[in-house]
Amino acid sequence: MIFPLRTVAALSLLALSGSAPAWELRLPTRNDALLRGEGLDFYQFVDRTFEGEKSNPWQGGQFGFVRNPVRSGGEIVYTRFHEGLDIRPTQRDGSGDPLDLVHAISDGRVVHTANVPSQSNYGRYIVVEHDWGDGPFYSLYAHLAAIHVQPGQRVRAGEPLARMGYTGAGIDQRRAHLHVELNLFLSTDFQAWHDRLFRDPNHHSLYNGLNLLGLDLAGLYQAHRRNDISASDFVRQSPWYFEVAVPGRARMELAQRYPWLLETRPSRTAPGSWRIRCTAWGLPVAITPSDSPVAEPTITALATRQLSHGYHTRGLLSGSGSSASLTRTGLNFIQLLTGF
Missing domain, CATH: 2.70.70.10 (Glucose Permease (Domain IIA))
Known part of the structure; x- marks a missing residue:
């Protein structure tokens, strides 16, 4: 089920204010x-x-x-x-x-x-x-x-x-x-x-x-x-490796299903972009709406490595050190993850 953004905001507050049952x-x-x-x-x-x-x-x-x-x-x-x-x-x-x-x-x-x-x-x-x-x-x-x-x-x-x-x-x-x-x-x-x-x-x-x-x-x-x-707290506390921004028109079904991933409340209108922080293998640990628009999925932050990022991200990223971009495999994955 897909929820409107105002419902996502309410679910996010619920997820952040109350702990999951035993x-x-x-x-x-x-x-x-x-x-x-x-x-x-x-x-x-x-x-x-x-x-x-x-x-x-x-x-x-x-x-x-x-x-x-x-x-x-x-x-x-x-x-x-x-x-x-x-x-x-x-x-x-x-x-x-x-x-x-x-x-x-x-x-x-x-x-x-x-x-x-x-x-x-x-x-x-x-x-x-x-x-x-x-x-x-x-x-x-x-x-x-x-x-x-x-x-x-x-x-x-x-x-x-x-x-x-x-x-x-x-x-x-x-x-x-x-x-x-x-x-x-x-x-x-x-x-x-x-x-x-x-x-x-x-x-x-x-x-x-x-x-x-x-x-x-x-x-x-x-x-x-x-x-x-809780399983949700464990995911949120997992170390992130890269952050990717996607256009604000992305469906972001993931944030609707798991509102505890949202770092801040989304407004009633679509943001300029969504920033998703992921582990090395792509597991999302945080999602943040941003006013800054992007035209296509873009790497906006990452943990630097001296070796190829491809080795450390199951081929989702290319590049090394402080430079990285999505591979075709990575772009396909982000499209599934975000609905862009």
Whole structure:
């Protein structure tokens, strides 16, 4: 649903003045090594060949820029972004298949089940919508062997959803794992955006992974365990990497769905531009209306780096140091993010 700007302002005040209700956040399998700081026992390894040496680092199963190392300027930089957590199984049957059940991380409603593994790199996957009082968040559970729920079904935190597997591209039995994400939802216009850019059909409606943008779920688990932080506060406190300005006529559906992203109240009329601060992978952490107009999406601020910004932004930006601009990939992403 799209709201008028005056409604956005009211929702923004509500989001800023009141805290979200208490909420429960559970791990999705019986593997709780993350909470003990035992990454080796929690994350599934990746196969890596770098500079002629083969290795199986568990660190590649973490969230963030943890894959595809390159050496640049005497420094090793990990250039491929991984949007979730790859959780290894705790038990297998006699043939080596995982037996772990996959559980809902919080109360919610199943909004999508994908039962044809060949139709996504996720293999079989499930999306669950969660309402914690600050806009919808979406957990995604992938590479499943079997799905035990249906779209529209209400689930409780800890309720079984599926069984862990190894469906999807590039995964074999020895690397069986659950890939889990927690995401913001980007746009109800996703299908039109997808049709403009891709020839392959979209089999997953609005719950295609391209329309869901992940946050650092491992970091949220740790922060929530320490001080019961809300998901919205966690997003707002995430370090930003670049700021992009888009014309004021952009739909900004994101600000309407997540009004807590707004730094200041918008007026009743469209601003000259919207300024969106994003993490390195593009997760919005703040949105500000501005009187200064722009004709097209423009980078207006960034965290400087000596190396290529492309390495640090999954190819959204080009340039280095204090100079950056949106790539074609970056422009397409911003168009989906903002509705420009």
